[in-house]
Amino acid sequence: xxxQHPEPGTTTSAVGRRALLRGGGGLVLGGGLVLAGAxxxxxxxxxxxxxxxxSPSAIGITGFSIAGRSFPAGVKSGQVHTILGYVAxxxxxxxxxxxxxxxxxxxxxxxxxxxxxxxxxxGTAIDCNAPRHPLGxxxxxxxxxxxxxxxxxxxxxxxxxxxxxxxxxxDEMHFExxxxxxxxxLAALVTxxxxxxxxxxxxxxxTVSFGATGFRVTAIQHLLRARGQSLxxxxxxxxxxxxxxxxxxxxxxxxxxxxxxxxxxxxxxxVVQYGSSGEAVVAAQKTLTARGYSLTADGAFGDVTRSKVTxxxxxxxxxxxxxxxxVTWSRLTY
Numbered sequence: 116x117x118x119q120h121p122e123p124g125t126t127t128s129a130v131g132r133r134a135l136l137r138g139g140g141g142l143v144l145g146g147g148l149v150l151a152g153a154x155x156x157x158x159x160x161x162x163x164x165x166x167x168x169x170s171p172s173a174i175g176i177t178g179f180s181i182a183g184r185s186f187p188a189g190v191k192s193g194q195v196h197t198i199l200g201y202v203a204x205x206x207x208x209x210x211x212x213x214x215x216x217x218x219x220x221x222x223x224x225x226x227x228x229x230x231x232x233x234x235x236x237x238g239t240a241i242d243c244n245a246p247r248h249p250l251g252x253x254x255x256x257x258x259x260x261x262x263x264x265x266x267x268x269x270x271x272x273x274x275x276x277x278x279x280x281x282x283x284x285x286d287e288m289h290f291e292x293x294x295x296x297x298x299x300x301l302a303a304l305v306t307x308x309x310x311x312x313x314x315x316x317x318x319x320x321x322t323v324s325f326g327a328t329g330f331r332v333t334a335i336q337h338l339l340r341a342r343g344q345s346l347x348x349x350x351x352x353x354x355x356x357x358x359x360x361x362x363x364x365x366x367x368x369x370x371x372x373x374x375x376x377x378x379x380x381x382x383x384x385x386v387v388q389y390g391s392s393g394e395a396v397v398a399a400q401k402t403l404t405a406r407g408y409s410l411t412a413d414g415a416f417g418d419v420t421r422s423k424v425t426x427x428x429x430x431x432x433x434x435x436x437x438x439x440x441x442v443t444w445s446r447l448t449y
Contacts, residue, residue, distance in 0.1 A: 117278065161239065166296075190221060197305050198271065199275075212367045222236065243290065248287040252287065253285045253287070275290055307438075322375065332351060333402075334448055339359050342363055396414045403424065428443060
């Protein structure tokens with residue numbers, strides 16, 4: 116796990132999480148440093164102002180898993196869960212596939228070299244593919260990957276901070292909530308994502324397998340092409356599509372059974388929105404047409420596509436943000 120460091124300019128030292136020991140009067144750090152108030156952890160707050168506790172249940176920590184990859188110990192429930200889930204899903208789909216066992220969430224501890232609690236201590240931070248992006252390393256992502264991370268951060272309107280933006284020691288595995296509890300931007304972002312405003316937030320996927328035909332297979336084939344698999348889009352789930360699905364599943368660490376079920380759908384779909392282009396947009400456009408929202412499948416997500424997406428979302432009780440994310444994809448293809 117990353118040793119989340121203080122705000123830029125604050126001195127840090129090499130005190131790792133394995134140096135943390137529980138003491139009778141507080142949390143004892145390596146070298147004898149005592150973290151004041153650790154015995155009354157329920158009254159503590161993490162660096163970003165959220166309640167921190169050594170008891171996960173005291174602050175509402177709940178399970179957290181993205182496309183079958185777990186983040187042990189979970190994250191804070193509610194708005195934080197929705198927002199970090201969105202970030203992790205887009206990271207998995209657009210930046211790089213999450214590797215099971217390489218991702219972390221809640222952990223009650225102090226920031227290395229500090230008496231301030233880490234944001235992991237409040238369940239408001241996650242680490243993605245940590246061994247691949249070690250603490251202190253810079254440039255662990257390609258320029259294309261960084262551009263995609265920037266797109267995620269921009270969508271989150273300042274609510275989420277990336278450790279790769281720290282001005283001192285970089286922490287490129289790390290994403291955290293960057294506003295305090297009750298900040299109006301939290302609710303606004305949850306609504307934007309599709310997790311508020313009374314809209315549906317659950318994903319229910321239709322299982323598609325060998326022998327199937329129709330618009331769902333067409334969407335799968337276009338999405339496979341968007342994910343780098345080469346095949347002809349014919350709307351028929353035959354031997355070639357079966358082989359390509361298995362190849363994709365293998366690339367994401369999924370059981371290569373050739374069946375497009377919930378985990379494969381979750382890994383396969385690509386978030387598309389105004390300005391996006393390519394095979395995933397074609398998949399969305401063709402699926403919208405199949406659902407009665409006719410438009411030209413030109414692969415360019417412009418005004419017409421956005422209006423059709425919004426109309427479909429309104430018809431399904433989804434927050435009408437015009438973004439084809441996991442919830443909208445699941446309703447389009449069910």
